[in-house]
Amino acid sequence: MIEIHRKKKHINDLNLIxxxxxxxxxxxxxxxVGRLERTDLLGVELPxxxxxxxxxAQSDPVMVYVNKTGRIAVNNDFVAKDDxxxxxxxxxxxxxxxxxxxxxxxxLLASELIWVIATxxxxxAQSVSIMTRREL
Amino acid sequence: xxKDRTMEFARGIRVRRRGLSLTSLIDVVFLLVxxxxxxSKYITYEFVQLKLSTVQSQDIEKSxxxxxxxxxxxxxxxxxxxxxxxxxxxxxxxKLKPMMHEGRTPLSxxxxxxxxxxxxxxxxxxxxLKKIGIKNISLVE
Numbered sequence: 001m002i003e004i005h006r007k008k009k010h011i012n013d014l015n016l017i018x019x020x021x022x023x024x025x026x027x028x029x030x031x032x033v034g035r036l037e038r039t040d041l042l043g044v045e046l047p048x049x050x051x052x053x054x055x056x057a058q059s060d061p062v063m064v065y066v067n068k069t070g071r072i073a074v075n076n077d078f079v080a081k082d083d084x085x086x087x088x089x090x091x092x093x094x095x096x097x098x099x100x101x102x103x104x105x106x107x108l109l110a111s112e113l114i115w116v117i118a119t120x121x122x123x124x125a126q127s128v129s130i131m132t133r134r135e136l
Numbered sequence: 137x138x139k140d141r142t143m144e145f146a147r148g149i150r151v152r153r154r155g156l157s158l159t160s161l162i163d164v165v166f167l168l169v170x171x172x173x174x175x176s177k178y179i180t181y182e183f184v185q186l187k188l189s190t191v192q193s194q195d196i197e198k199s200x201x202x203x204x205x206x207x208x209x210x211x212x213x214x215x216x217x218x219x220x221x222x223x224x225x226x227x228x229x230x231k232l233k234p235m236m237h238e239g240r241t242p243l244s245x246x247x248x249x250x251x252x253x254x255x256x257x258x259x260x261x262x263x264x265l266k267k268i269g270i271k272n273i274s275l276v277e
Binding site: 016019020023024026027030031033034035036037046047048049050051052053054055056057101104105106107108109110111113114117118121127128129130131132133134136 | 158161162165166168169172173175176177178179180181182183184185186188210249250251252253254255256257258259260262263266275276277
């Protein structure tokens, strides 16, 4: 009986402050290092590169997604191939200097990507860049 | 009961408080940690500016437009074709390196991916060319 009482007292006396410290550090680490992103409709697997492009991203770009079968989405809305020009043009109407970022699947045929870039350039975009996943 | 406490305070006797329960705080913080661990992405991105060349298809056959512009057709298995000859990564570097210092203007490469080459293969080729110092790379429209 006395032993049980002692054990209970021991558990109640456990110092939780170091645990909270560690957990808070972990929380801050994951909040700072990680990036919360909207998942794209098409499940695009980015090509992997190492020091091909720059790491500086312009804020608030027009996002164009192209999956491996050539299906296109603009800012998370599916778009027919024939409508791409008009939709990008409309997106650039308010801010003509807004950049366009293409998230193309690694397995997509390059000829399809070239067609997408040519169409975006035709719509009047000043800057078009391809997103790739940097290999460490 | 209340009366006794008031009397204790009045007399300056300290009433011992119960310790603050941290369990709920830890619960919430643990949930936040798990959320950020699972929802966050830890990928670093690169942004590649792709230039489209205005080279016409009949020019591709010539392969070399001038001293400082070379058209490279990409073939499967990381092979390159210049003027009908196949090159591997090593032989291509050996061919291009002397050309880089020939003219006054920097060497420009126009890549022709054809119909079967994927985006990953184009990016890998660009990576190989950038590694040897070629900066002007464009794609055949």
